[in-house]
Amino acid sequence: MSEQKVIEIEVLRYLPESDQAPRSEVYKVPFTDDMSVLQGAQYIKDHFDGSLTFRWSCRMAICGSCGMMINGIPKLSCETFIRDYYPNRITIEALANFPIEKDLVVDLSGFIEKLEAIQPYIIPKEPRTVEQGEYIQTPAQFAEYIQFTSCINCTLCYAACPQVGLNPEFIGPAAIALAHRYNMDSRDGGQAQRMELLASEDGVYNCSAVGYCSEVCPKHVDPGNAVNINKINAAKDYFLRFLSPKGGAK
Amino acid sequence: MDGWWKKNPFYVEYMVHEATALFVAAYAIVLLVGLVRLGQGLEAWTGWLEAMKSPLSIVFHLALLVAIAYHALTWFKLFPLTMPPIVVNGKRVEPNVVVSTGWTAAIIASLALLGIVWRIAA
Amino acid sequence: MKTRKRSNAPVFWGLFGAGGMLAALFGPMLVFITGVAVPLGLILPAGAMDYPKMLAFSQNFIGKGFIFAVISLFMWHAAHRIFHSLHEIGIHAGFGCKLLTYGVALVGTVVSAVVLLGIGF
Known part of the structure; x- marks a missing residue:
């Protein structure tokens, strides 16, 4: 049997009851090749310090709750493996650009407000009664938005976006990608309502096309593309509102 | 957020391609000066053409060429x-x-x- | 719900995009022609940018339009990027930054328009 390998994991700790500011602590964690960084954190919690706090649930990159900065890069800790860092030290920190609540747990309330604000549900073009039957959609219409339904709200893209860091009011990549998902849905008629938000000062033009959001997205949603497509849409709305009888967003 | 762009090679590349704007601006100013000289007549224009021949100007334009080519490369990328x-x-x-x-x-x-x-x- | 103001960015973003596209398509070759090839007498026939030729070019509708588009749009493109970069490196001096970037682009646009109109048709 080979010798037990041990990796150093440096954790950004913050206990609001006792800490004035976040601080680092290093733990020596024995690991096996099949262990994720999340399991490393769980090992620390089980063996060294039960107060270490972090979010996790599914352990298979679908719940979107275990995102953290791993050596400065936003990643899902459940699908990031310790072996890929060994023998170097791993540093884990709370996701960037969010207020820290405790240790690796960030305050997502601002993100939730943004998600709600884009009205992430179908606003029917013409409401149908049960008697009228279901909304029909062709595979081609489905293909228009399917990519943007894959978002798991892990917020890695917010941690990757310097513009979110510079302006916390910016609606941000995931929420705009979700707005785009509904705007592109043939059953939806809420484009004008969402445009008010997308075309606003907190909207798409905060983006400067860094593109790192799409790079870190674990589900290949490409939120950066959704944001940039909506710059074009918002520009059309801006210039054509004088021509359209209904007018654009206010 | 201070120095955020130094923390990741991805951000560094972003700042480099954004910085090509300085070179685009410089070139636009060179052309604007040229246009003004053209408007002033033959002598002024010839003076501008001569200035463009100085070794310093050639080196400067080679730098502009590299930066603006990098802009073109990243723009389409x-x-x-x-x-x-x-x-x-x-x-x-x-x-x-x-x-x-x-x-x-x-x-x-x-x-x-x-x-x-x-x-x-x- | 919070009320939000409509952003006027489409104007500046549009100019940025147009200038960026123009610079990407023609920028490197323009620099090469005006800054390297003509001064050093490379490739192009001698006297390619001599006064009568440039005067005629700038009096031609297409030539005039091209000169105006290149100078003004390059400036708006650069202004927009530099304005954002200033914000990104922590300089948020609102009006001052706008004056330094968009203000310069506006002056450049007006000057080139005035000169081009003055050159005549």
């Missing part, structure tokens, strides 16, 4: 991010095809420009 997907015959055009089409367009446009200038000059 970002197309899969910044442009809506292009669908041909019901299939989405691959991102790398979009990028190389952009680069090809830039090469064709440049050669066309050179050709036109040649014809006018000859």
Whole structure:
């Protein structure tokens, strides 16, 4: 049997009851090749310090709750493996650009407000009664938005976006990608309502096309593309509102 | 957020391609000065042309050339991010095809420009 | 719900995009022609940018339009990027930054328009 390998994991700790500011602590964690960084954190919690706090649930990159900065890069800790860092030290920190609540747990309330604000549900073009039957959609219409339904709200893209860091009011990549998902849905008629938000000062033009959001997205949603497509849409709305009888967003 | 862009090579590249704007601005100012000199007549224009021949100017323009070529390179490289997907015959055009089409367009446009200038000059 | 103001960015973003596209398509070759090839007498026929030729070019509708588009749009493109970069490196001096970037682009646009109109048709 080979010798037990041990990796150093440096954790950004913050206990609001006792800490004035976040601080680092290093733990020596024995690991096996099949262990994720999340399991490393769980090992620390089980063996060294039960107060270490972090979010996790599914352990298979679908719940979107275990995102953290791993050596400065936003990643899902459940699908990031310790072996890929060994023998170097791993540093884990709370996701960037969010207020820290405790240790690796960030305050997502601002993100939730943004998600709600884009009205992430179908606003029917013409409401149908049960008697009228279901909304029909062709595979081609489905293909228009399917990519943007894959978002798991892990917020890695917010941690990757310097513009979110510079302006916390910016609606941000995931929420705009979700707005785009509904705007592109043939059953939806809420484009004008969402445009008010997308075309606003907190909207798409905060983006400067860094593109790192799409790079870190674990589900290949490409939120950066959704944001940039909506710059074009918002520009059309801006210039054509004088021509359209209904007018654009206010 | 201080120094955020130094923390990741991805951000560093972003800042470098954003910084090409300084060179684009410098070149626009060179041309603007040239245009003003042209408006002032033969002597002023000839003076500007002579100034463009100084070794310092040549070196400066070589730097502009590199920076603005990098702008062109990255401008099209970002197309899969910044442009809506292009669908041909019901299939989405691959991102790398979009990028190389952009680069090809830039090469064709440049050669066309050179050709036109040649014809006018000859 | 919070009320939000509509952004006027489409104007500046549009100019940025147009200038960026123009610079990407023609920028490197323009620099090569005006800054390297003509001064050093490379490739192009001698006297390619001599006064009578440039005067005629700038009096031609297409030539005038091209000169105006290149100078003004390059400036708006650069202004927009530099304005954002200033914000990104922590300089948020609102009006001052706008004056330094968009203000310069506006002056450049007006000057080139005035000169081009003055050159006549």
